[in-house]
Amino acid sequence: MLLGPPAAGKGTQAELIQNRFSIPTTSTGAILRKQAKERTPLGLEAEQIISKGGLAPDNLVMQVVDAWLETYPASFLFDGFPRTIEQAKAFDQILQQREAPLDLAIALAVSVDTIRTRMALRLVCSNCGKVVSMGRHVQSSHDPCPNCGGPLEKRSDDNSEALERRLEAYWEKTVPVYKYYGNRLVEVEAGRDVEAVFADIAELIVE
Incomplete structure (x- = not known):
């Protein structure tokens, strides 16, 4: 999985990983935005929160994750998930039930100036x-x-007001996930050019 603040490059790196290693990849945010566009009840509920820079409720996110894993049960990469301790714990339970332990969690580190x-x-x-x-x-x-x-x-949600809320949510909700994963998580400096960041990530995957 790829974790990190908004605009850390998670989507870009996820695409490169998918192309190089043929690993099915998804973003819970992208799925929820698609649901919002299609005006589904799930999407409409999430849209009210995401557009203001908030995080989608854990129960909605886990519905999306569980449904996606029905299609890709063995090998997968999540971009920007989990974003809370509750999601991380629920995901560990899902993986335990599927006898598919988490291989690697990567946190992309980037400065606030670069994010903006x-x-x-x-x-x-x-x-x-x-x-x-x-x-x-x-x-x-x-x-x-x-x-x-x-x-x-x-x-x-790409506006200054929403960004401040998203960063606040990231520091409050997502950063504690890093501690939860402990030595299962590796941090990669993502303020560099895309190719340099991917080279480090690819090396971690093949280890």
Whole structure:
């Protein structure tokens, strides 16, 4: 799993890991945003919280995770999950039931200044949900999504007010998860260029 603050590069690294190692990858946030777009009860409930920079309730997140694992029971990578101690404990119980212990948890470390810069350049496809960065994946917000050709837009929670709430939630709720995982978690400096960060992650995976 990949953990870290907003705009740490979790989605980018998850995509690289999936392409290199053929590991099924998902983001609970992306799934919930898709549900919100489809106006499902689950999505509408999550949207009210996520758009304001809050974390989706643990019970909603675990519903998403449990359903996804029915499709990919053996090998998987979660981007941005778990985000709370309660989710981490519930996930350990699920893995224990499936006799599939957690192999590795990676925490991406990045400065707040870098987070703000990256967030200003971040866009999401309104069709497929792919997150892209101006300057790396596309040149402007008017370009089509490189994945499906759909229109790109700013995420509803990519604003300064929501960012402050998300960072506060990260420090309060997610950082304690690092202590919970103990020696199962490895921290990687993610303020560097994408390729350098991925090289370190790939080395950890093949160990």
